[in-house]
Amino acid sequence: MALDPATVLKRGVTRRCPVCGHRRIFRRWLWMASHCPRCAFHFNRVPGHWLGSWFLNVLVTQGVVVLILVVVGAATWPDVPVMAMTIGAGAAAVFVPLAFFPFARTIWVAIELAMRPLELDEGVAPGFELERDIASLRAEATTAGRDRGDATGR
Secondary structure (H helix, E strand, O other): OOOOHHHHHHHHHOOOOOOOOOOOOEEEOOEEOOEOOOOOOEOOOOOOOOHHHHHHHHHHHHHHHHHHHHHHHHHHOOOOOHHHHHHHHHHHHHHHHHHHHHHHHHHHHHHHHHHOOOOOOOOOOOOOOOHHHHHHHHHHHHHHHHHHHHHHOO
């Protein structure tokens, strides 16, 4: 079952379930539910799934630290305040991963869902992004019924 990748990623960036858009998937800032309370989508789909969100969090943290070092270094050249810059970069290295953690989780779930679409047997509650699939199944059944009716002479 294919979901629109843009919608899935937008939901991930806003800390929502990528399937149904439900907002309350975190019990606390650092504690994500194992599945969506509304559509029952299981966030950890494969073993080692969260390694991607960890990498995304490290990537963003390193980007912020390097940005701080470059901007402060360029703005204060030639008398770079090394101690202040080190403290600022160190603080960013501690606080950015904590602040970005829930976003990294939901963005990674969205990226993974865009790369590996839902299967119909993944246990998502009926009615969430299944309308297109149900409509296509009904159209196929109608076409098959007509074909069968034509073949029998009805």
